[in-house]
Amino acid sequence: MGKETAGPLKLLRETHEQRVIAALRTQGALTRAQLAEQTRLSRATLSVIIQSLLARQAVTESFPDETDGPVVRGRGRPVSRLTLNAAGGLALGLDLGHRRIQVTIANVAHEIVASDSVPCAERTPWPRRVKLALDLVDELTSRHELSLGTLAGVGVGMVGPVPTGRNLVLSGRPAEVRDAVSERFGVPVQLDNNTRLAALAEALWGAGAGFGSALYLRLSYGVGGGLVLGGRLLAGATGAAGELGHISVDRDGPECPCGGRGCLERYVALATLLERCGNLLEAQSPQAHDLLTEAGTRIGEVLAAACNTLNPEVVIIGGELADTGDHLLDPLNATLRRYTHAQVHKNLKVTRAALGADAAARGGIALVLTSPN
């Protein structure tokens, strides 16, 4: 909702227009019918707003290519889709990962216009990581002849906890990273944990597209997760919602640096599993099969507890370990169903992540595109 700075008539139109723009920013391309449903505006009001947006070239309309299949509705008019004008603004996503710096740039029409990554060492200091990312942004804008004059905002993913609770004042490393990025571009900068940003991108545009609630679990050198409810990341009281890697699977297990005990991460982190079986990711040997069964079972137990708590529509499994496919997912699924309420598991979809290594950077872009203006 806008502030009351303009006259009421102008404000009203802007408020309705903002609903339309917000829906297109979040969803990408939408038909008029989808827009009407999402904005809850009448067809008549919506029609006036769309005409105005089209006339100002803020929105573009496209008709599907006939080779895409039948495009004619009952009454003979082809169904067009509306998107924000690709020239209307850019969103920048940075992922400052453990071993990789990823930069992805998209326009408000949800088209990725540039994306690349550079490796970095695990011990790379934070100012150096930020510099690597900013240099890569320069390189990409130059290579693709992009101007960042219409940059709407930056979303940054970081490893480790990033507090995101209510009324929070950032300090320490997250504050330093935000300040460095903000100073460089002069636009709003939002930060979150990069696994949570991957969860957001998967839920909006990947394996969770179209679902109302998604639980994402990333199985890699670390084990983390994120919850997306109604298109928004759940932060929790201190930004630790979705820390599925620290749910205990062994009440007599070893203490974990997190403060817990017998945490899932201690048993199924990739390095631990690879130590026990070097060819694990090929999943061909009986030893690899047994180890993946054991890991899938433990992961299924944790997901069962999380699903009984949340009752999500879809569970998305990402990270390198998910690439072992059914060797992991079959025991995971069987265990998940064994320990959940029938109402929880009967309509639950469990699926592998659909996005690639740029998922967290795309999540940063999603933060920009879904934040209220």
Add this chain to the structure above:
Amino acid sequence: MGKETAGPLKLLRETHEQRVIAALRTQGALTRAQLAEQTRLSRATLSVIIQSLLARQAVTESFPDETDGPVVRGRGRPVSRLTLNAAGGLALGLDLGHRRIQVTIANVAHEIVASDSVPCAERTPWPRRVKLALDLVDELTSRHELSLGTLAGVGVGMVGPVPTGRNLVLSGRPAEVRDAVSERFGVPVQLDNNTRLAALAEALWGAGAGFGSALYLRLSYGVGGGLVLGGRLLAGATGAAGELGHISVDRDGPECPCGGRGCLERYVALATLLERCGNLLEAQSPQAHDLLTEAGTRIGEVLAAACNTLNPEVVIIGGELADTGDHLLDPLNATLRRYTHAQVHKNLKVTRAALGADAAARGGIALVLTSPN
């Protein structure tokens, strides 16, 4: 937000006014400063709206009694609180419980104007339960000389699963109950599981008041729960979110009728515990102490998994078993902290429920008062 039926000027004022009314409906009494924060309206706009609401007697203003303590602000003006006019409408909450039918009536100023209950047998058929509730409504309105002419809506709590997912069409018993109540009063009727409604009331008006997210666990003859995020119940995909009683605490435990295995409810349901120790609720004997320690530990394990998933601000423990106090809560707390991430437990408050036996009926009232009009 209103539909576009009126002219834009009128609509704009109504939209802002609706924000003010919605805040007062949900929160009860608020100062002007609290209203400004919650509605994000400017002081000037808010002032115009409040004047109009006061002039129409839709809202009343009260100044604190001087015996309540200092009431004078820096600039010498006492701080008043605004509430909706108690005569402005009523909300009715019904709780069709296992052994009790509870009826509670509140006005939009959040004052309870009538409340009572009648016992019923566990096997009482549903049409009979509904009749008992409607007869009690008649009895209460007659006793307190209330007119239901201004009834805004009814919220009904039921035992067992009540599907509440998106775009759901109710069928079976919940549909029959809704139709019977709706036919009687001719106003909107909302249904939910009564444990979830108790969670909503506790989060808004009980032990969770002022917190942004609450996890509620009810320990009684059954074990259930509910999650309240930002003042709203989380339903989940099929209305099963918060089914903490069916999180497994023993992977080799017995099958549960729910479809899971080794469910918490099998170990800590009140009837099971009372079978093992008849004087459990007095908690004086060493046997009772040991049993409560064992139960508290199991419950703590389940809450640890749920809290690592959600990272709530407060955990609220209700039901008869919670009346044993520290005998249960000490081992529960120790276990919860032992198996959670430090970021999850360091600011977590664990507390007993504050509301009484009418909590679920008050949750029904909360459904009415917090639903968008």
